[in-house]
Amino acid sequence: xxxxxxxxxxxxxxxxxxxxxxxxxxxxxxxxxxxxxxxxxxxxxxxxxxxxxxxxxxxxxxxxxxxxxxxxxxxxxxxxxxxxxxxxxxxxxxxxxxxxxxxxxxxxxxxxxxxxxxxxxxxxxxxxxxxxxxxxxxxxxxxxxxxxxxxxxxxxxxxxxxxxxxxxxxxxxxxxxxxxxxxxxxxxxxxxxxxxxxxxxxxxxxxxxxxxxxxxxxxxxxxxxx
Amino acid sequence: xxxxxxxxxxxxxxxxxxxxxxxxxxxxxxxxxxxxxxxxxxxxxxxxxxxxxxxxxxxxxxxxxxxxxxxxxxxxxxxxxxxxxxxxxxxxxxxxxxxxxxxxxxxxxxxxxxxxxxxxxxxxxxxxxxxxxxxxxxxxxxxxxxxxxxxxxxxxxxxxxxxxxxxxxxxxxxxxxxxxxxxxxxxxxxxxxxxxxxxxxxxxxxxxxxxxxxxxxxxxxxxxxxxxxxxxxxxxxxxxxxxxxxxxxxxxxxxxxxxxxxxx
Numbered sequence: 434x435x436x437x438x439x440x441x442x443x444x445x446x447x448x449x450x451x452x453x454x455x456x457x458x459x460x461x462x463x464x465x466x467x468x469x470x471x472x473x474x475x476x477x478x479x480x481x482x483x484x485x486x487x488x489x490x491x492x493x494x495x496x497x498x499x500x501x502x503x504x505x506x507x508x509x510x511x512x513x514x515x516x517x518x519x520x521x522x523x524x525x526x527x528x529x530x531x532x533x534x535x536x537x538x539x540x541x542x543x544x545x546x547x548x549x550x551x552x553x554x555x556x557x558x559x560x561x562x563x564x565x566x567x568x569x570x571x572x573x574x575x576x577x578x579x580x581x582x583x584x585x586x587x588x589x590x591x592x593x594x595x596x597x598x599x600x601x602x603x604x605x606x607x608x609x610x611x612x613x614x615x616x617x618x619x620x621x622x623x624x625x626x627x628x629x630x631x632x633x634x635x636x637x638x639x640x641x642x643x644x645x646x647x648x649x650x651x652x653x654x655x656x657x658x659x
Numbered sequence: 660x661x662x663x664x665x666x667x668x669x670x671x672x673x674x675x676x677x678x679x680x681x682x683x684x685x686x687x688x689x690x691x692x693x694x695x696x697x698x699x700x701x702x703x704x705x706x707x708x709x710x711x712x713x714x715x716x717x718x719x720x721x722x723x724x725x726x727x728x729x730x731x732x733x734x735x736x737x738x739x740x741x742x743x744x745x746x747x748x749x750x751x752x753x754x755x756x757x758x759x760x761x762x763x764x765x766x767x768x769x770x771x772x773x774x775x776x777x778x779x780x781x782x783x784x785x786x787x788x789x790x791x792x793x794x795x796x797x798x799x800x801x802x803x804x805x806x807x808x809x810x811x812x813x814x815x816x817x818x819x820x821x822x823x824x825x826x827x828x829x830x831x832x833x834x835x836x837x838x839x840x841x842x843x844x845x846x847x848x849x850x851x852x853x854x855x856x857x858x859x860x861x862x863x864x865x866x867x868x869x870x871x872x873x874x875x876x877x878x879x880x881x882x883x884x885x886x887x888x889x890x891x892x893x894x895x896x897x898x899x900x901x902x903x904x905x906x907x908x909x910x911x912x913x914x915x916x917x918x919x920x921x922x923x
Contacts, residue, residue, distance in 0.1 A: 438914070439812065439914070447915075451899065451917065452901070452915065452916075453727065453731045453901065454901050454902075454912075454915035454916075455915055456724075456727045456731075457727070457903075457912060457915070458914070458915050460720050460723060460727075461720075461911060464719065464720050465712060465714070465715055468719060469712045469713060472713065473710065478716065482716065482719050485715075486719065486720070486722055486723055493723065493726060493727055493730065558706045558707065558709070558710055559710070562707075573703075573707060574707075577703075578707050578708070578710050583668075595665065598665060598668040598669065599664070599665065601668040602664070602671070602700055605668075605699065605703035605704055606696055606699045606700055606703070608706070608707070609699035609700065609703040610699070612702075612706065614699055614702045614703070
């Protein structure tokens, strides 16, 4: 078996003991993951660029206090998510949900999936994702886009695993609604709709979305109200 | 069964154990709410899993690496600051070395080597009469083509160690010499291509001086191996060897190694 590539933790050690190139290797290894996480979280290339730089600069500043209790990647993800939160807060894009419809960019009714080509589909998903509250969005991106296990996600965002499961489920429903994915006839048998009756107050994904979804999705399901 | 909220995420993920899954399967047909939620969650999950990574735009991490370089220099700290007063002419001399290596490389790799060494000696002499002319400077001679050789991490470390030995030897007997046994080929095009690639990877520091460039493989991937001597600047001899391995196709960093040069 050929030598495996150096572990992240070894690269950290090498950097701290005077090997500058080791930090460059860490950045090189993880920049794609960090950038894409930031892009999904913020929805804008410009913000993703800033968040990526902020995250790596934080890592650089705090590397000497990294003790290796958590895996480096867990720590890096946490730093990245926090950089995104900070950035979103700074740009006052966090209260996106409270804004009027006019402020939501290009929220068109999504085309039927059959007709959508891959890029327009991912644009729609990305736009819809931005309407899901940040805490839910982060969990979904880490788990459903980046394929991290729920335990890892819990460690990254610092919540119990039960909270991860709940955010995951509520977030997915909110995303489906933002994408205009309806409940396909079942709703008429269950007029309350899922989130209004189901979730914790954290079911913010449900409430503000439904009115908007009714607009976006047209006449198909007007019955769901908060 | 009440609505099994807490199990639905795992149900959609397909990670429930058999008993729990069976319980949900039994619950869903009779519960419009849960089955609607599951359908929506499945659709959302499928949409998310189709999101593809995009490549990182050029230059995103450049400023980070530059900051890392500055911090690194600061961490060298005392040694660096002690010699900063002499930074003027002496640093100019160091720049002459780098420029000579880069520009000279375009014109005439081997023939220029003695002149470069002379230039260095003149520079430091003018700076303050330092007796040891360009201690530890190994003239860069050109690219070494070893395309059939595949290095691994240990091999790269050995290259770093060998370079450190060569610098120590050059400190003992300054002047042009065959620092490395391998055959050097004077191929301007290939040399500048490889240099560009190593530079483009963004890892090269301001005080890094290229002393060796190898075209080979790293764990099977065609690669350039750039060997740099790195010092605190001013008139100080290099104190580290840094080796960067970059992929030939896109110049991404494949590996690095470093080796302390024992003080002479």
